[in-house]
Amino acid sequence: MTGIWLPSTTRHPLGILDHGRRSVTRGVVIHVNVGTFAGTIEWFSGGSGGVGAHVEIGSDRVYQLVPLDHVAWHAVDANAFSVGFEHAGYGRSRAEWLDAGHELAYSANRAAWVLHQWKLGAPRYGHNVWPHSWGGVAWGNHDCPGPHFPWDMWLRLASDAYYGHWGR
Numbered sequence: 001m002t003g004i005w006l007p008s009t010t011r012h013p014l015g016i017l018d019h020g021r022r023s024v025t026r027g028v029v030i031h032v033n034v035g036t037f038a039g040t041i042e043w044f045s046g047g048s049g050g051v052g053a054h055v056e057i058g059s060d061r062v063y064q065l066v067p068l069d070h071v072a073w074h075a076v077d078a079n080a081f082s083v084g085f086e087h088a089g090y091g092r093s094r095a096e097w098l099d100a101g102h103e104l105a106y107s108a109n110r111a112a113w114v115l116h117q118w119k120l121g122a123p124r125y126g127h128n129v130w131p132h133s134w135g136g137v138a139w140g141n142h143d144c145p146g147p148h149f150p151w152d153m154w155l156r157l158a159s160d161a162y163y164g165h166w167g168r
Helices: 037-049 077-080 094-098 103-117 131-137 153-167
Strands: 025-030 055-057 062-064 082-087 129-131
Touching: 025 077, 025 103, 025 131, 037 055, 055 103, 077 082, 077 131, 082 103, 082 153
Parallel strands: 025 082, 025 129, 055 082
Antiparallel strands: 055 062
8 A cells, every 4th residue: 555654653554444645734633532442443444434543543552544645534524634643542531641551652753753744843732733623513523532631741742752853
């Protein structure tokens, strides 16, 4: 499968999620599965009807499912200009995110790479990084990744990665 693939990430292409090339990229949309890593991969593989994100991130592994320069159906109106990052878990508390192993660092590092690759600048909430719930009903009609997602920590990690090695 041709297209752009993240470095240091397991390629696990799911053709059902690939909806063709995307002409513009403006940033990354952050999601939470409300489920497990394995359960989400299984659902994306057949039961989702073609809905799914580019990347699935867990506490101990990261799979890229769709080339980054292709459309994945993850955020309705934002599909045409964004890369979707799904995070394994339920997002029921801040502690859940803080106890999620390397999940936040994996996510932030790869988001910084995307922003650098497309020359979108350092990560900025609401500018080139958005929660799935950002656009209200148009982007997903539910509160995702939820009120407990540690945006402060994630943005710091993403900025450190961007300035530390991707954005030099």
